[in-house]
Amino acid sequence: MDKYTIENLELFYGDFKALKNINMKIQEKEITAFIGPSGCGKSTLLKTLNRMNDLVEGCKITGTVKLDDQDIYGKIDVNLLRKRVGMVFQKPNPFPMSIYDNIAYGPRTHGIHSKAKLNEIVEKSLRDVAIWDEVKDRLNKSALGMSGGQQQRLCIARALAVEPEVILMDEPTSALDPISTSKIEELAMDLKDRYTIIIVTHNMQQAARISDKTAFFLLGEMVEFDKTETLFSVPKDKRTEDYITGRFG
Numbered sequence: 001m002d003k004y005t006i007e008n009l010e011l012f013y014g015d016f017k018a019l020k021n022i023n024m025k026i027q028e029k030e031i032t033a034f035i036g037p038s039g040c041g042k043s044t045l046l047k048t049l050n051r052m053n054d055l056v057e058g059c060k061i062t063g064t065v066k067l068d069d070q071d072i073y074g075k076i077d078v079n080l081l082r083k084r085v086g087m088v089f090q091k092p093n094p095f096p097m098s099i100y101d102n103i104a105y106g107p108r109t110h111g112i113h114s115k116a117k118l119n120e121i122v123e124k125s126l127r128d129v130a131i132w133d134e135v136k137d138r139l140n141k142s143a144l145g146m147s148g149g150q151q152q153r154l155c156i157a158r159a160l161a162v163e164p165e166v167i168l169m170d171e172p173t174s175a176l177d178p179i180s181t182s183k184i185e186e187l188a189m190d191l192k193d194r195y196t197i198i199i200v201t202h203n204m205q206q207a208a209r210i211s212d213k214t215a216f217f218l219l220g221e222m223v224e225f226d227k228t229e230t231l232f233s234v235p236k237d238k239r240t241e242d243y244i245t246g247r248f249g
Contacts, residue, residue, distance in 0.1 A: 003028035003166060003196045004049060009063035011044060011053065018044045020220045031188060031197045033207035036217035042200045046168050049198065050085035051078055083110060086159030090171040092151035094143035099135050102143045102154055106162040125157040129187055149180025156187065169199040185210050204244060208232050216240045
């Protein structure tokens with residue numbers, strides 16, 4: 001089932017065309033990876049999927065992006081869209097508040113105030129990201145006291161707390177050590193049974209390890225999009241082959 005259908009998408013920052021005629025369908029309950037050199041448009045495309053680019057001055061978008069057949073650039077409540085499509089950034093960005101309040105923040109903004117319900121959401125979200133046992137005795141301590149890897153898992157838990165359908169991850173492990181990275185990768189693979197996950201990564205091995213499909217971008221263009229094993233073993237475009245064999249990028 002297609003979760004996202006992107007048709008003739010172009011994005012401009014002022015006069016600069018950052019995305020050129022992107023057409024793709026992203027399947028639900030799979031991990032789709034976006035790879036390519038820096039500045040190729042992969043993060044820009046990721047941010048169009050929950051309208052984060054709305055916040056950028058001088059940004060203009062043409063074409064359509066549909067989430068479950070609904071045009072997200074048409075008449076839609078953007079807050080509701082961002083509840084359905086969670087985002088995890090490159091650097092862990094916990095709010096300067098307790099671990100508990102980090103998770104409860106989203107549900108509270110969406111009108112959940114029952115202490116029992118919030119307790120349940122906090123525990124479930126932290127269990128989902130496999131850090132409940134590490135933090136259950138210090139839920140009222142500041143999240144800023146956690147390690148980098150724990151903070152990133154907390155940010156994923158915070159995204160899960162509002163029960164999204166899609167999780168966007170923008171290079172979620174680039175600031176982490178190898179052990180924390182492999183924990184986040186395992187977590188992504190565990191979560192894909194229930195969520196559609198789209199990950200931007202500059203680490204090709206990571207894309208090869210965890211994603212079902214991979215899209216390769218170059219200079220704002222989507223060069224190739226295929227099953228991950230196909231794209232890495234028999235790429236159809238010479239530019240993809242050059243990139244994955246390390247000739248450039």
